Amino acid sequence: xxxxxxxxxxxxxxxxxxxxxxxxxxxxxxxxxxxxxxxxxxxxxxxxxxxxxxxxxxxxxxxxxxxxxxxxxxxxxxxxxxxxxxxxxxxxxxxxxxxxxxxxxxxxxxxxxxxxxxxxxxxxxxxxxxxxxxxxxxxxxxxxxxxxxxxxxxxxxxxxxxxxxxxxxxxxxxxxxxxxxxxxxxxxxxxxxxxxxxxxxxxxxxxxxxxxxxxxxxxxxxxxxxxxxxxxxxxxxxxxxxxxxxxxxxxxxxxxxxxxxxxxxxxxxxxxxxxxxxxxxxxxxxxxxxxxxxxxxxxxxxxxxxxxxxxxxxxxxxxxxxxxxxxxxxxxxxxxxxxxxxxxxxxxxxxxxxxxxxxxxxxxxxxxxxxxxxxxxxxxxxxxxxxxxxxxxxxxxxxxxxxxxxxxxxxxx
Numbered sequence: 246x247x248x249x250x251x252x253x254x255x256x257x258x259x260x261x262x263x264x265x266x267x268x269x270x271x272x273x274x275x276x277x278x279x280x281x282x283x284x285x286x287x288x289x290x291x292x293x294x295x296x297x298x299x300x301x302x303x304x305x306x307x308x309x310x311x312x313x314x315x316x317x318x319x320x321x322x323x324x325x326x327x328x329x330x331x332x333x334x335x336x337x338x339x340x341x342x343x344x345x346x347x348x349x350x351x352x353x354x355x356x357x358x359x360x361x362x363x364x365x366x367x368x369x370x371x372x373x374x375x376x377x378x379x380x381x382x383x384x385x386x387x388x389x390x391x392x393x394x395x396x397x398x399x400x401x402x403x404x405x406x407x408x409x410x411x412x413x414x415x416x417x418x419x420x421x422x423x424x425x426x427x428x429x430x431x432x433x434x435x436x437x438x439x440x441x442x443x444x445x446x447x448x449x450x451x452x453x454x455x456x457x458x459x460x461x462x463x464x465x466x467x468x469x470x471x472x473x474x475x476x477x478x479x480x481x482x483x484x485x486x487x488x489x490x491x492x493x494x495x496x497x498x499x500x501x502x503x504x505x506x507x508x509x510x511x512x513x514x515x516x517x518x519x520x521x522x523x524x525x526x527x528x529x530x531x532x533x534x535x536x537x538x539x540x541x542x543x544x545x546x547x548x549x550x551x552x553x554x555x556x557x558x559x560x561x562x563x564x565x566x567x568x569x570x571x572x573x574x575x576x577x578x579x580x581x582x583x584x585x586x587x588x589x590x591x592x593x594x595x596x597x598x599x600x601x602x603x604x605x606x607x608x609x610x611x612x613x614x615x616x617x618x619x620x621x622x623x624x625x626x627x628x629x630x631x632x633x634x635x636x637x638x639x640x641x642x643x644x645x646x647x648x649x650x651x652x653x654x655x656x657x658x
Contacts, residue, residue, distance in 0.1 A: 254447035255297060255465035258440050263475060264532040265345030265525055266338065267434040269587065270594045271476045272505040274427050275483030279492075280403075280411030283480055285428055287412065289435050290473040292634045295627055296605065297465045299612055300441040304448035306455050306621045311445040312547035314611050321548070327607070328544045332571065334600060335439055335540040337593045339575025342536065344586040345529035347579050352506075352522040358580060365576045368534045372568075393520060395478045401485035408481060422648040426595055429641050433598030435476065436634075439536070441604065442543045455621065537571035595645070602639040605631060 274282045300311060307314060316324035343361050350360030453461055483505065506521035541564050545552035550563040558565050579586070609631055612623050623631070 254444055254451065255301065255461070255468035258297065258444040258447065258468065263472060263528065264338075264342060265528045266341045266590050266594050267476070268479065268525065268528060269345075269505065269590050270427075270430045270434045271479035272483045273591060274431060275480035276487040276491075276505065277423070278427060279484040279488040280408050280481065281416050282427060282431065283408065283411040283477060284413060284415045285431055286435075286473050286477050286480070289432060290469060291630060292432075293436050293469045293473065294466055295630045296436055296441060296608075296634070297444060297469055298462055299608055299623070299627065299631065300445040301448050301453075301461045301465055302458060302621055303608070303612055303618070304445040305453050305458050305461060306618055308449055308454070310449055310543070310546050311442045311608070312543045314617070315607055316547050316549075318611055318614070318617075319607065324547045327604075328547050330600065331439060331442070332540055332544060332567070334593070334596060335536055336571050336574050337578075337589075337596065338437075338439070339533055339536050339571055340578035341590040341593045342529040342533035343576045343579040344590055345525045346533070348586055349522040349526040349529065352518055361576050361579055364530060364533065365572060368530060369569075369572060371530075371534050372538055392475070393524075394475065394482045398478045398482040398485060401482060403481055403485035411484075412477075422645065425641055425645045425648065426591075429598035429638070429645055430591060430594040431598075432638055432641075433596065433601060434594040435473070436601060437597050438600050438604045439539065439543075441608065443539050446539075446542060446546070458621075533572070533575065537568050537575065540571050541565075541567040598638060599642040599646070602635045602642065605635045609635070 303309075303311065303314065309317075312324070312328070315327055343364065346364045347357035347361055350357055448461065487505070506518040542552050544550075544567055545561075545564050548563075551561040552564040553561060556564070578584070578589075609623070609628070612618055613628070615622055
């Protein structure tokens with residue numbers, strides 16, 4: 246708890262990328278492509294730091310959340326469309342958290358039709374009955390279980406020369422829809438659109454101002470680097486186990502989340518599935534609790550409704566209705582019979598990558614207006630990195646969508 250107490254919004258927000266969807270996206274990347282996608286994490290780390298710093302700077306300088314700035318600068322109509330899209334994506338993301346809970350329960354032999362409703366009730370009571378900061382810090386400490394991936398990756402004895410080659414020498418197999426989907430998914434889960442709203446609101450709530458910008462920037466850099474390093478070891482762990490085994494004829498097809506437990510076997514042996522299930526369960530419950538709540542805060546902030554968890558339903562009906570609707574809808578989707586849970590999770594990450602460029606454009610327009618940011622507008626370097634991110638992610642998204650409508654345009658792997 247002492248470690249968690251010194252962590253700031255930057256660390257907590259960056260760690261949010263290591264939710265159920267993030268864990269599975271990184272695991273899938275390693276299992277399917279080996280070390281060849283590691284290089285993507287380096288420019289992604291730079292982009293993550295720049296984007297997170299922008300959100301932090303806007304929060305400290307204006308004292309307002311991103312949703313409020315979007316409404317003030319682009320009007321209610323654009324704000325409403327943005328919030329509607331955010332609610333849809335976040336509800337889908339919430340369902341992926343419940344999908345993780347369902348998958349973890351199945352590893353323990355418990356039906357998802359029992360586990361998901363019980364988790365829904367637990368999450369609801371957690372949020373309404375306990376102090377949110379205590380719950381958040383508890384789960385952040387528990388999320389350190391993912392450090393086991395570092396040990397597992399090392400004990401799997403990866404070929405470090407191939408690891409270094411994968412990290413430092415980029416490869417661009419553009420004509421494969423699977424590669425493009427993996428890259429867009431990695432970007433989407435690492436720089437999730439909701440994370441910028443969440444981070445800026447957290448900075449404002451903590452009362453940080455422009456004279457504290459240096460400390461806030463250090464927090465952002467520390468959190469981003471730690472999150473990327475952890476994600477990199479998840480890729481290495483799966484590349485050194487599942488991918489390598491398949492190269493030697495094992496034919497491991499990762500169709501369910503329990504298949505990725507194999508990546509922990511070098512460290513945990515037969516207990517790997519249990520550790521993996523506990524990690525997924527922890528991530529699922531934590532994010533399933535935080536995500537709908539954050540969504541309610543953001544939408545109410547954008548549209549001017551009362552939003553506070555210590556209010557009654559009569560005082561903040563829209564806030565509590567949005568929270569309940571997002572939570573119930575997310576859980577209900579997972580209970581649809583024969584739903585391919587893994588494909589649902591990976592689709593949600595790709596969708597985030599497709600939506601990200603639009604959000605970044607809004608942020609870049611706001612942060613470059615001197616009447617809003619004064620002398621704290623973007624530097625040329627920050628603009629160059631952010632606009633490059635917009636162009637690259639936007640181009641890959643268009644290519645991916647085109648590949649869905651015209652399958653012959655791209656290969657399948």
